[in-house]
Amino acid sequence: MFPVRDHNPSGRVPYVLYGLIASNILAYLYYSYAYSSPFELAHFYQAYAIIPAHVTTSGDGQSLLSSIFVHAGLMHLAGNMLFLWIFGDNMEEEMGHIPFLLFYLASGIGAGLIHVWSAPNSLVPTVGASGAIAGVMGGYLLLFPKAKVDILLFLIVYFRIITIPAFIMLGLWFVIQFIGGIGSSPEQGGVAYWAHAGGFVVGLILTIPLWLLRGGPAFWNETDGSPPYPGNEYTYSASHIPKLPRKRRSPGPWGK
Numbered sequence: 530m531f532p533v534r535d536h537n538p539s540g541r542v543p544y545v546l547y548g549l550i551a552s553n554i555l556a557y558l559y560y561s562y563a564y565s566s567p568f569e570l571a572h573f574y575q576a577y578a579i580i581p582a583h584v585t586t587s588g589d590g591q592s593l594l595s596s597i598f599v600h601a602g603l604m605h606l607a608g609n610m611l612f613l614w615i616f617g618d619n620m621e622e623e624m625g626h627i628p629f630l631l632f633y634l635a636s637g638i639g640a641g642l643i644h645v646w647s648a649p650n651s652l653v654p655t656v657g658a659s660g661a662i663a664g665v666m667g668g669y670l671l672l673f674p675k676a677k678v679d680i681l682l683f684l685i686v687y688f689r690i691i692t693i694p695a696f697i698m699l700g701l702w703f704v705i706q707f708i709g710g711i712g713s714s715p716e717q718g719g720v721a722y723w724a725h726a727g728g729f730v731v732g733l734i735l736t737i738p739l740w741l742l743r744g745g746p747a748f749w750n751e752t753d754g755s756p757p758y759p760g761n762e763y764t765y766s767a768s769h770i771p772k773l774p775r776k777r778r779s780p781g782p783w784g785k
Contacts (some may be wrong), residue, residue, distance in 0.1 A: 532615055532698060533690065536677035537756035539618040545630045546617040550610050553658060556598045557606050574599070578654030581645040593641040594634065599656040609658045615678070616662075616669045619756040623672060624739060636664020636732040643727030647710070660724040663706075664732025670699040671736045672743075675754030694754075703729050 564570040577595040584590060600606040621629040640660020669676070674696040682689050703726060710722035740748060 530680040530682050530698070530701075532612065532678055532680050534679050535615050535619075535695070536679070536692070537619055537673070539622040539756070541622055543618040543621040545626045545633075546613065546621050549617070549630075549633065549658075550613060553598055553600065553606060553610060557600055557603075560599070574654040574656065578656045579641050579644060580654055581648050581651040584645045585649045593638045596641060596656045597634070597637040597658050597661050600658070601656055605657060609662055613658065613662045613665065616665050619673060619676075620665050620668055622756070632668070632732070632735055633661050633665065635735060636667075636728050637661030639731035640664065640724040640728030643731075644721050644724035647723035647727075655721050655724070657721070659721065660728035663725045663728035664735070666699050666702070667729040667732035667734075668736035670696060671733050671740050672748075673752075673755050674749070676756060 560570070560573050564573045577592060577599050579592045579596045584592065600609065617629075617633075620632075624632060637658065637660050640663060641655075644655060644660070674694065676695040677692050678695050678698050679690050679692050680698055682691055706722050706725040706729065709720060710726055713719060713722050744751065
């Protein structure tokens with residue numbers, strides 16, 4: 530399943546969210562064209578990606594920040610920006626512009642540190658905003674557990690958009706990352722599951738003071754676990770791959 534939208538627009542313009550998305554896109558366009566050869570691009574990743582062994586040996590932590598704005602490819606960038614678009618606007622509205630920016634960066638740095646902890650001797654460069662966005666998702670789960678989220682459910686040849694509460698989608702996402710972390714070998718590269726799961730937990734923890742300030746469980750009762758503005762209602766129907774009619778064979782000279 531893949532989230533495509535939530536039902537709760539923000540009540541004010543999420544300037545920081547727009548700025549983060551624009552920064553990631555512009556950064557991708559820059560290094561994709563400025564470093565055209567594979568050698569140059571590899572050198573760029575060596576300079577700006579998280580390389581856990583370099584962080585643990587030299588203490589150079591600048592990559593914990595720079596890696597948040599670097600992506601490994603167009604689909605990597607597009608997927609991350611979609612998740613940020615869906616969950617970021619309500620978080621920025623609830624936190625305020627500057628606090629949300631600091632929260633986003635802190636979640637990304639925290640996710641990077643957890644990734645370094647999970648693979649301290651790895652020489653594999655790791656990039657992406659996934660850890661920071663996972664922090665946004667963790668905070669969203671705490672503040673708006675019952676918000677409606679539309680997901681695209683696809684089972685081989687069956688496609689359908691369904692609406693589920695945020696706590697189901699986000700909770701399942703976290704479980705997948707946690708199980709993936711247990712079953713993976715971070716030293717060998719691949720998906721940074723521990724960065725995802727760690728960023729999620731960091732974001733949730735960082736959101737607790739705001740949640741308590743809003744009243745804790747009373748905040749859920751007041752908003753019914755959703756963003757405070759009325760939600761949009763969407764109409765949709767299942768999408769199926771049409772079945773082609775079977776052609777009947779023409780009888781031959783000897784009949785059927």
